[in-house]
Amino acid sequence: MTTISQALTQARHQLQTSSPSPASDASILLCHVLDCSSSHLIAWPDKQLSDDQSQRYNALIEERRKGKPVAYITGEKEFWSLLLKVTPAVLIPRPETEILVEFALEALKHNPKAEIADLGTGSGAIACALASEQPGWHITATDTSAEALAIARQNAETHQLHNIDFVQGHWFEALQREDYDMVISNPPYVAAEDPHLGQGDVRFEPDDALSAGIQGMDDIEAIAREAADHLVAGGWLAVEHGYDQQQLVHDCFARNGFVDITQQADLSGTPRITAARKR
Ligand SMILES: C[S@@+](CC[C@H](N)C(=O)[O-])C[C@H]1O[C@@H](n2cnc3c(N)ncnc32)[C@H](O)[C@@H]1O
Structure with a gap:
């Protein structure tokens, strides 16, 4: 014994x-x-x-x-104090993504009826966190992966979050509206040849959730190119990105006409979130 x-x-x-x-x-x-x-x-x-x-x-x-990552073994991971179901079909939610949630809650705190699009929702982590904090907000959560959306839906049901709609589709193709107050996303942003993709827990996570072209910027570029067409004037675009992409994302947002560009750092002081407003 x-x-x-x-x-x-x-x-x-x-x-x-x-x-x-x-x-x-x-x-x-x-x-x-x-x-x-x-x-x-x-x-x-x-x-x-x-x-x-x-x-x-x-x-x-x-x-x-x-x-095998612990979260895939237990089938769950805590995010924003919500216990979320995870499977190998979804990225395991990371603590740094909570900075993105904090940013959204602060930026839209005076808007009790905000319309938000969470692009690439995965387990539904961002959407569920926002929906749980602000029951008056409405979140449209998208993903290309039907398996991921099924998990995200289950997480919303488990936590009785009724203010999220889930839609399958490629970035903005899934959206019906052009008047979101915020487009928020933790998209894939790892460079295709980054050795980290072959190391540790990341080896077990879906490639579609991680890698995004040679510099890891393909998806952020795609989102920034179209975001303004789906935002109200003054609406926010907010994304998570890699530890070494702050300048690239800043330039990308500026090139696409966004203003009031702001960056938020993780606990080690590295900017991991970039947000900006539609003019
Ligand atoms: C880095 S994961 C983020 C998951 C979740 N939002 C989180 O923060 O834990 C990126 C997600 O984007 C999805 N994705 C990849 N390409 C996409 C596309 N073209 N359109 C919509 N979603 C996409 C992936 O399936 C994956 O679930």
Whole structure:
């Protein structure tokens, strides 16, 4: 028989060389098997696992050891304090995308009835976060992937968010309106030859959600080219981008006639969000 403490120690050891976060992975996966909180693991270190629990835990640790992201193993990821379902059909929502959500909430805080288009919604992370914070807003969430939209719809249903419509289609082709207050997107922005695509958790995520041409700018360029046709005067375009794309995105927005260009940095001080207004 194995105790909680022994199982965690063993798992941490097994994940040492394959995961950048062995301790937290071991803890999250054991909570998943035991269906408990992390405080339970701390409170009951000597509690014994049943044979079935031990076997299931070992199987999950083995999956993680082979590189599968923890969120794809558990099938869930927290974003903006909403627990979202994720599968390998969607990008695992990232903390930096919460900066985009914060920006939208601040920029439109005086508009109780904002119309927003979330392009490339994936798991529905951005749309669900905005919808949960502002029930009076209406969000149109799009994606080319039918599988992603099915997950996003489930997430909205789970959290009882009724102010989101989901539409399948290529960027603006999915949209019916020309009077959005904000077009928001975390589009694919990784350069096609970027070695990161072959490393770590990213290897398991859908390529369509990640790579965007030689400089990683193809999708941001496509969105910036057409966004003004779908925004009210003064409406916002806000996108997430790579750590080294701030100048490219700034120039792209300026070239497409956007004004009041502003950039928001992540916790390390690197600009990861660019937003601007239609004149
Ligand atoms: C980086 S992921 C972002 C997912 C989600 N918004 C998030 O922040 O976690 C980009 C998403 O854009 C979608 N996508 C890629 N090309 C697209 C296109 N041409 N039109 C609409 N969506 C697209 C992908 O399927 C993927 O779900």
